[in-house]
Amino acid sequence: MKANEGDTIIELLDAIALPDGDTVDRLHARLVQEAERDELLDVSYRTIDSPIGRLLLAATTHGLVRVAFDVEGLDAVLVQLATTISPRILRGPRRLDSAATQLDEYFAGRRRRFELPLDLQLSHGFRRTVLGHLRDIDYGSTASYGAIAIASGSPSAARAVGSACATNPLPVVVPCHRVVRSDGSIGHYLGGTETKRALLAMESASRTPAGC
Numbered sequence: 303m304k305a306n307e308g309d310t311i312i313e314l315l316d317a318i319a320l321p322d323g324d325t326v327d328r329l330h331a332r333l334v335q336e337a338e339r340d341e342l343l344d345v346s347y348r349t350i351d352s353p354i355g356r357l358l359l360a361a362t363t364h365g366l367v368r369v370a371f372d373v374e375g376l377d378a379v380l381v382q383l384a385t386t387i388s389p390r391i392l393r394g395p396r397r398l399d400s401a402a403t404q405l406d407e408y409f410a411g412r413r414r415r416f417e418l419p420l421d422l423q424l425s426h427g428f429r430r431t432v433l434g435h436l437r438d439i440d441y442g443s444t445a446s447y448g449a450i451a452i453a454s455g456s457p458s459a460a461r462a463v464g465s466a467c468a469t470n471p472l473p474v475v476v477p478c479h480r481v482v483r484s485d486g487s488i489g490h491y492l493g494g495t496e497t498k499r500a501l502l503a504m505e506s507a508s509r510t511p512a513g514c
Contacts, residue, residue: 343390343391343392343394344362344363344387344388344390344391345360345361345362345367345383345384345387345388345390345391345392346360346361346391346392346393346394346395346396346397346398347359347360347361347368347380347383347391347392347393347394347398348393348394348395348398348402349376350402350405350406352405352409353409353500353504354371354409354493354497354500354501355371355372355373355493355497356372356376357369357370357371357372357405357474358370358372358376358379358380359398359401359402359405360379360380360383360391360398361397361398361401361421362387362421362423364419364421364423365418365419365420365421366398366401366418366419366420366421366472366475367383367387367420367421367422367423367424367471367472368383368424368471368472369471369472369473369474369475371473371492371493371494371497373493373494374492386424387423387424400418401418401475404416404417404418405474405475408474409504411504411507411508414441414442414508415441416475418475420472420475420476422471422472424471425466425469425470425471428454428456428459428462428466429462429465429466429469431454431455432450432454432462432463432466432467433466433470433472433476435450435453435454436450436467436470436476436477436478436480436481437476437477438453439477439480439481441477441505441508442505442506442508443480444480444481444482444502445480445481445482446460446481446482446483446484447460447461447463447464447467447481447482447483447484447489448460448463448484450463450481451463460484463481464489464490466478467481467491467492468490468492470492473491473492473493474501478491478492479491479493479497479498479501479502480502480505488502
């Protein structure tokens with residue numbers, strides 16, 4: 303290729319108008335709308351900002367399927383969802399409006415229980431049983447791994463309860479942060495121990511009457 307031909311190609315590329323951000327957003331919204339209409343969108347996702355950092359929310363047509371912390375690597379989480387659920391995944395905030403609103407209310411201290419359809423397909427067997435009992439732990443309260451094991455029908459399975467909490471696909475919404483060790487120490491948490499402390503402190507403060 304001659305030098306002047308290369309210059310001409312560069313000039314032509316520079317002359318091509320790239321779509322602005324608003325246009326890209328409109329085209330993406332149209333893509334999502336058409337995919338939903340044709341039942342081609344299996345997983346929608348969005349991110350929200352929160353007092354404990356950015357969260358990724360993902361939902362199928364059955365309900366909220368994943369809440370992920372920034373420390374998990376959100377791109378890696380999306381790859382996992384595409385692999386385990388479906389590659390038909392797009393950023394589609396509308397399906398997650400209710401989840402985002404309820405999480406905002408929770409972090410503002412105005413919501414103590416989530417009322418969302420949940421898709422638990424990422425959890426199986428005993429781990430799914432544990433998730434059901436986690437939702438019974440009252441806001442601002444805690445329970446030990448051993449107590450959850452007993453409630454789940456396997457009194458000697460405290461370690462397995464810990465594993466279920468560590469792999470909980472819906473942290474915050476399914477409150478594994480309320481499970482602590484029998485000696486009262488905080489234990490591990492997928493989002494980090496400081497995040498767990500922050501959630502427990504927030505709930506405790508919200509339960510304390512003003513002036514006390």
